[in-house]
Amino acid sequence: MARCLNTRPGGGHENPANAVVCPRCDFLVQGAHIGGYEVLSFIGAGSYGHVYKVREPAPLGRIMALKVLRFDQFNEKALGNFFDEARRIADLQHPNILPVYNFGKLEDERPYLVMEYAPQTIYDLFRRDDGSRRVAYAEELVPYMRQAADALSFVHQNGLIHQDVKPGNLLIGRSGQLLLSDFGTTFYLGMQTHASLGEATGTAAYMPPEQWQGNPRRDSDQYALAVSCYELLSGRTPFVYRRVEEMWNAHFNELPSSPQQW
CATH class of the missing domain: 1.10.510.10 (Transferase(Phosphotransferase) domain 1)
Known part of the structure; x- marks a missing residue:
């Protein structure tokens, strides 16, 4: 069994070891793998997504941040905003702008993007x-x-x-x-x-x-x-x-x- 990363009172629900998303609260499950990235912990919430600390696949194994669209925000407008954010940041190469390294979708079609981890x-x-x-x-x-x-x-x-x-x-x-x-x-x-x-x-x-x-x-x-x-x-x-x-x-x-x- 594995626990979800919901830090709210009553969170931390038990899930099957192979689960990725908790069906009870929409938070990712600790230890889940998304596009090869291992989910480690919950960082916080952005304007329409949850942000998690993840580890990229070997051999580098660097710590990154993964932002996934919340299920309650999963509509056409928010989906467009999420894609737009990924494209905008990818185009903005500047030493003082948080860079995006990867992009993908969960099994339920919600998008995620992988960014530099800024602690x-x-x-x-x-x-x-x-x-x-x-x-x-x-x-x-x-x-x-x-x-x-x-x-x-x-x-x-x-x-x-x-x-x-x-x-x-x-x-x-x-x-x-x-x-x-x-x-x-x-x-x-x-x-x-x-x-x-x-x-x-x-x-x-x-x-x-x-x-x-x-x-x-x-x-x-x-x-x-x-x-x-x-x-x-x-x-x-x-x-x-x-x-x-x-x-x-x-x-x-x-x-x-x-x-x-x-």
């Missing part, structure tokens, strides 16, 4: 000895923000807008370099949409007004990067609200306090 986010760089998070000092943060800005500049030069820049998508590679990740919500420059409040794409705490309206620009990513800097320097985002409507109003009408206040 940390930028949050993890700024911790006390006891492991608790601390705020960053400007001189610590600047080198990483330069790398993020370089990656975004390259993305924009290739006609794309990331749309979900935030600390959780700023990963740290095994060589210590910053890696921009999660291109699942990328927007093509020149597209025009008219999203309602409930349809805007991105993460509310980091989104500029034009993105709420469905018309992101290059500087929308710069705005989100600035919000990320604010959070890392102060320990909180400029606006902290629970309701989407309140967050929308804040980004349109409020001025943030100085990070030094916090």
Whole structure:
């Protein structure tokens, strides 16, 4: 028997030794093999997929990350987004963009992609000895923000807008370099949409007004990067609200306090 990698309360269901996906919760089973990659552990959730730590086949046996589309997101639109993400990242060869190495499908036709394993986010760089998070000092943060800005500049030069820049998508590679990740919500420059409040794409705490309206620009990513800097320097985002409507109003009408206040 083998356990699934569902880390939620009540998860970790027993499955047959040859199972790949747990039928009870949709998580992959520890020790399963997908395209030759051995599933080791659960890393976390992306915009529409689950991400796992895997080991590639011998002789190299390197540790990688495998992202698979969640079953509850398995529809035509999400499938198209997933394929688009793989193609976009494959075309974006840059030292500060998380690279994709392989692509395939599970037996149930859900796609997966294999990426470089980046064990940390930028949050993890700024911790006390006891492991608790601390705020960053400007001189610590600047080198990483330069790398993020370089990656975004390259993305924009290739006609794309990331749309979900935030600390959780700023990963740290095994060589210590910053890696921009999660291109699942990328927007093509020149597209025009008219999203309602409930349809805007991105993460509310980091989104500029034009993105709420469905018309992101290059500087929308710069705005989100600035919000990320604010959070890392102060320990909180400029606006902290629970309701989407309140967050929308804040980004349109409020001025943030100085990070030094916090």
